[in-house]
Amino acid sequence: MPGxxxxxxxxxxxxxxxxxxxxxxxxxVGDWGFIxxxxxxxxxxxWDGKFFRLEDHLDRFHRSLAGYRLSPPVSREEMREILAxxxxxxxxxxxxxxxxxxxxxxxxxxxxxxxxxDNSFIAYACPWVDVIPKDVQERGAHLWIASIxxxxxxxxxxxxxxxxWRDFVRGLFExxxxxxxxxxxxxxxxxxxxxxxxxxxxxxGNVVMTPDRGALEGVTRRSVxxxxxxxxxxxxxxxxxxxxxxxxxxxxxxxxxxxxxxxxRVGNATIGDNIMANDRPGPISxxxxxxxxxxxxEGWHATPVNYDDPEHPLLMQTTAA
Amino acid sequence: MPGxxxxxxxxxxxxxxxxxxxxxxxxxVGDWGFIxxxxxxxxxxxWDGKFFRLEDHLDRFHRSLAGYRLSPPVSREEMREILAxxxxxxxxxxxxxxxxxxxxxxxxxxxxxxxxxDNSFIAYACPWVDVIPKDVQERGAHLWIASIxxxxxxxxxxxxxxxxWRDFVRGLFExxxxxxxxxxxxxxxxxxxxxxxxxxxxxxGNVVMTPDRGALEGVTRRSVxxxxxxxxxxxxxxxxxxxxxxxxxxxxxxxxxxxxxxxxRVGNATIGDNIMANDRPGPISxxxxxxxxxxxxEGWHATPVNYDDPEHPLLMQTTAA
Numbered sequence: 303m304p305g306x307x308x309x310x311x312x313x314x315x316x317x318x319x320x321x322x323x324x325x326x327x328x329x330x331v332g333d334w335g336f337i338x339x340x341x342x343x344x345x346x347x348x349w350d351g352k353f354f355r356l357e358d359h360l361d362r363f364h365r366s367l368a369g370y371r372l373s374p375p376v377s378r379e380e381m382r383e384i385l386a387x388x389x390x391x392x393x394x395x396x397x398x399x400x401x402x403x404x405x406x407x408x409x410x411x412x413x414x415x416x417x418x419x420d421n422s423f424i425a426y427a428c429p430w431v432d433v434i435p436k437d438v439q440e441r442g443a444h445l446w447i448a449s450i451x452x453x454x455x456x457x458x459x460x461x462x463x464x465x466x467w468r469d470f471v472r473g474l475f476e477x478x479x480x481x482x483x484x485x486x487x488x489x490x491x492x493x494x495x496x497x498x499x500x501x502x503x504x505x506x507g508n509v510v511m512t513p514d515r516g517a518l519e520g521v522t523r524r525s526v527x528x529x530x531x532x533x534x535x536x537x538x539x540x541x542x543x544x545x546x547x548x549x550x551x552x553x554x555x556x557x558x559x560x561x562x563x564x565x566x567r568v569g570n571a572t573i574g575d576n577i578m579a580n581d582r583p584g585p586i587s588x589x590x591x592x593x594x595x596x597x598x599x600e601g602w603h604a605t606p607v608n609y610d611d612p613e614h615p616l617l618m619q620t621t622a623a
Numbered sequence: 624m625p626g627x628x629x630x631x632x633x634x635x636x637x638x639x640x641x642x643x644x645x646x647x648x649x650x651x652v653g654d655w656g657f658i659x660x661x662x663x664x665x666x667x668x669x670w671d672g673k674f675f676r677l678e679d680h681l682d683r684f685h686r687s688l689a690g691y692r693l694s695p696p697v698s699r700e701e702m703r704e705i706l707a708x709x710x711x712x713x714x715x716x717x718x719x720x721x722x723x724x725x726x727x728x729x730x731x732x733x734x735x736x737x738x739x740x741d742n743s744f745i746a747y748a749c750p751w752v753d754v755i756p757k758d759v760q761e762r763g764a765h766l767w768i769a770s771i772x773x774x775x776x777x778x779x780x781x782x783x784x785x786x787x788w789r790d791f792v793r794g795l796f797e798x799x800x801x802x803x804x805x806x807x808x809x810x811x812x813x814x815x816x817x818x819x820x821x822x823x824x825x826x827x828g829n830v831v832m833t834p835d836r837g838a839l840e841g842v843t844r845r846s847v848x849x850x851x852x853x854x855x856x857x858x859x860x861x862x863x864x865x866x867x868x869x870x871x872x873x874x875x876x877x878x879x880x881x882x883x884x885x886x887x888r889v890g891n892a893t894i895g896d897n898i899m900a901n902d903r904p905g906p907i908s909x910x911x912x913x914x915x916x917x918x919x920x921e922g923w924h925a926t927p928v929n930y931d932d933p934e935h936p937l938l939m940q941t942t943a944a
Contacts, residue, residue, distance in 0.1 A: 458790065468691075
């Protein structure tokens with residue numbers, strides 16, 4: 303109805319040209335993004351009304367697009383604007399902001415040629431999400447080393463963001479079956495890779511290590527390594543084995559949707575478990591988490607969102623109403 | 624508008640309780656079926672108004688559901704009915720009929736626990752699709768042996784139907800870049816697995832072989848093996864190497880969406896190519912294809928669709944209008 307503002311309070315989405323409330327953000331069951339997991343994405347967060355490392359996320363999104371041969375009909379400049387408008391429409395000061403491109407539905411009915419598809423661009427801003435809930439972060443997450451290996455990098459490049467998470471979902475079920483909160487996967491050779499939506503770190507002395515393979519090059523991971531330099535810790539991207547987790551002083555996870563997330567236990571079906579720092583988040587993890595958020599408050603890598611965009615037709619409509 | 628029949632001519636879908644035209648068959652961008660490829664499916668075809676091996680497809684779908692710990696709120700009896708109603712609504716005599724279950728959207732906002740999701744049931748009937756177009760089947764498909772390995776069975780059980788097709792999509796691009804029609808993938812150890820939506824067979828003498836690993840246990844594959852028995856050929860499920868394709872007299876593919884699909888060439892970046900039977904579909908492939916369709920006409924494994932279902936509210940509406 304003209305004059306009525308849609309309800310964007312649960313999030314606002316951009317679906318190939320139109321802004322809609324989250325509940326209406328839907329894709330066709332025939333989109334290859336769904337039926338072939340032929341999609342890439344990235345997620346940037348907004349904290350206190352400001353994007354964090356927006357350009358780094360846009361850089362990585364464009365690397366993923368190129369790696370998957372996806373060409374959405376939207377320039378980088380337009381993406382930046384669309385993401386900000388989703389946030390502005392939602393009015394959210396803390397938000398989980400996603401950008402996606404799916405292969406789309408073939409122009410020729412029934413075609414099995416990816417070349418016959420027009421690739422989509424989708425974006426949305428929705429209320430803040432913690433990959434590990436805040437209360438679990440407080441007591442220290444219990445991290446399960448799953449028995450199922452992460453899909454080999456030969457079949458799926460883990461540095462290109464993807465939704466091929468069936469191995470992670472199996473890992474999550476396995477973790478929950480054992481009373482653990484979340485899971486990390488090993489690669490087929492037994493090296494530590496990553497968890498379902500987060501990088502993993504082990505602390506031993508003043509060394510803060512994170513896997514060199516099978517993992518996304520996380521923007522929060524990079525931020526943590528930057529903080530290590532500042533705090534006189536030795537950040538290392540290196541091969542990691544199960545033992546590095548089982549013998550660690552501390553373990554924590556990092557992600558855009560949650561920041562630095564301390565663990566208190568690491569468990570494994572064959573090796574047993576590692577209960578760290580009196581079953582609580584360790585001091586280095588806690589320090590990194592604290593500094594990570596304090597620097598947010600100081601405007602670290604921040605891009606403010608303009609919540610009163612006078613050019614925006616939907617916002618203009620509200621003003622007029 | 625009451626009294627108006629929606630336009631189901633491009634297909635009819637059942638979306639968690641409601642029948643809608645294909646164009647309206649959409650899932651949330653937050654459904655784990657999309658964002659984690661946490662979904663399974665099956666496809667049965669309708670030929671001349673009759674399902675082919677419907678119970679075999681329902682059997683396999685239920686095995687996939689159990690393997691993925693998915694529990695859609697629909698009984699097997701109801702699924703059968705829903706599938707038939709999708710076909711009846713569409714009016715299609717030849718149809719591609721899919722059944723799916725996605726993990727769904729978590730009941731608790733932002734939850735990363737699959738246990739917090741209500742699993743969906745989706746079904747649809749849409750016009751016939753050939754995985755390899757009819758004209759390409761006629762001249763014999765050109766099949767590319769891709770350099771990218773299929774996701775290892777350790778990470779993804781290939782006998783449970785899945786949409787984790789990023790490796791296949793890369794294979795398809797590679798095939799098309801080399802001027803080939805479609806692709807087959809090897810496993811990490813170099814054994815032949817399957818193509819993007821089809822099983823593969825090689826013929827050598829009177830032996831018709833198909834891979835014993837890394838492949839879906841195709842319903843059409845089973846039908847082909849049944850036909851081999853009838854025709855005095857030796858059907859074999861066995862380990863297959865690249866050489867089995869490169870030295871074959873004939874190669875063909877099988878799938879629900881296309882049946883028996885003969886190939887004329889097999890190509891590989893390192894070994895070269897195998898141009899078979901004067902670059903045409905070979906006699907055994909052609910014979911199997913012919914018998915496969917002839918037996919369809921004779922009512923082989925057929926379950927007729929009731930196109931005039933008097934109980935169906937939407938059909939009753941048409942009658943009333």
